[in-house]
Amino acid sequence: MEQVKRIVLSGAPGTGKTTILNLLKQRQYACMDEVSREIIAHEQANETDVLPWKNLEAFSKLILKKRIEQFNTGNAPITFYDRAIPDVLAYLHYANKPIKPIYTEAVERHKYYSKVFITPPWEDIYTKDNERHENYTDTLLIHTALVNTYKEFGYEIVLIPKDSAQNRVNFILNTLHL
Numbered sequence: 001m002e003q004v005k006r007i008v009l010s011g012a013p014g015t016g017k018t019t020i021l022n023l024l025k026q027r028q029y030a031c032m033d034e035v036s037r038e039i040i041a042h043e044q045a046n047e048t049d050v051l052p053w054k055n056l057e058a059f060s061k062l063i064l065k066k067r068i069e070q071f072n073t074g075n076a077p078i079t080f081y082d083r084a085i086p087d088v089l090a091y092l093h094y095a096n097k098p099i100k101p102i103y104t105e106a107v108e109r110h111k112y113y114s115k116v117f118i119t120p121p122w123e124d125i126y127t128k129d130n131e132r133h134e135n136y137t138d139t140l141l142i143h144t145a146l147v148n149t150y151k152e153f154g155y156e157i158v159l160i161p162k163d164s165a166q167n168r169v170n171f172i173l174n175t176l177h178l
Contacts (some may be wrong), residue, residue, distance in 0.1 A: 004074060004075055004076065004077060004078075004079060005077065005078045005079070005113050006071065006074055006079050006081060006084075006111075006112040006113055007078065007079065007080050007081065007112070007113045007115075007117070007172075007176065008080075008081050008083070008084040008086075008112045008113070008116045008117065008150075008155075009021060009080055009081065009082055009083075009117050009118075009119070009172075010083055010084065010086075010087055010116055010117070010118050010119075010146055010150070011118045011119030011120065011121075011143065011146065011160075012119075012121050012134075012138075012139035012140070012142040012143040012146065013134050013138075013139055013142065014122075014125065014127055014134075014139060015119035015120065015121060015122055015125070015139070015143075016119050016122065016125055016160075016165065016168065017034070017082050017083070017119050018033075018034060018082060019165045020119070020160070020165060020168050020169055020172070021033070021034075021080060021082045023165055023166065023169045024080050024169060024172075027169070029076075029078060029079075029080055030074065030076030030078065030079040030080070031079070031080045031081075031082070032070040032073075032074055032079060032080070032081045032082060033082055034082040034083050035063060035066040035067060035070065035083075036052075036063060036083070039059070039062055039063065039066065040052070043059075050062060052091070056091070056092070056095055056097060057097070060088050060091065060092060060097075060103070061102075063087075063088050064085065064088050064102070064103065064106055067083070067084060067085045067087075067088065068085065068106060068110065071084075071085065071110045078176075078178070081112070084110075084112055084116075085106050085107050085110050086107050086146075086149050086150055086153055086155070087146065087149075088103055088106075089103050089104070089107060089149050090142070090145040090146040090148070090149035090150075091142070091145070093145045093148070093149060094138075094141055094142050094145040107153055108153075112155070114154075114155060114156055115155070115156045115157075115158050115175070115176075116150045116155045116156065116157055116158065117158050117160050117172055117175075118143070118146060118147060118150075118157055118158065118159055118160065119160045119168075120143060120159050120160070120162065121136070121139045121140050121143050122162050123136055124162075158175060160172065
């Protein structure tokens with residue numbers, strides 16, 4: 001059986017990840033959507049406190065569960081992920097929260113492709129919305145936490161250039177020789 005190549009697209013909020021992922025979908029690539037926005041919208045609608053700005057621990061556990069499910073269901077030869085399991089640790093690092101073994105064990109058990117594509121902070125395209133509460137300064141700190149976390153677990157960081165969405169997709173595909 002052919003090995004699944006799980007390719008992570010990560011980056012701070014508002015840096016263009018979802019736009020890139022949607023263009024990859026248009027090119028018929030298998031893609032796993034970001035689960036955080038869906039969970040935040042659901043929890044807000046149900047008026048719970050399982051939100052990153054109210055109860056980061058409960059939110060992180062739920063995100064971890066969903067990302068493990070995505071990892072286990074991503075079985076196309078090439079699957080792109082809008083964020084991945086290590087992002088959970090990065091956000092905990094960013095918030096200066098303790099990292100419980102459940103998180104590091106999940107990262108060690110679920111291996112993605114060795115190159116992780118990261119969209120750098122880009123103030124020109126950043127906007128806040130109902131699910132995105134971070135300000136631009138926060139995005140810079142989150143970016144650093146993401147880069148450091150992925151490096152800590154042995155991933156090679158590939159920064160996606162600030163360019164048109166189509167050119168960003170072409171950059172990723174060219175880097176992967178697809």
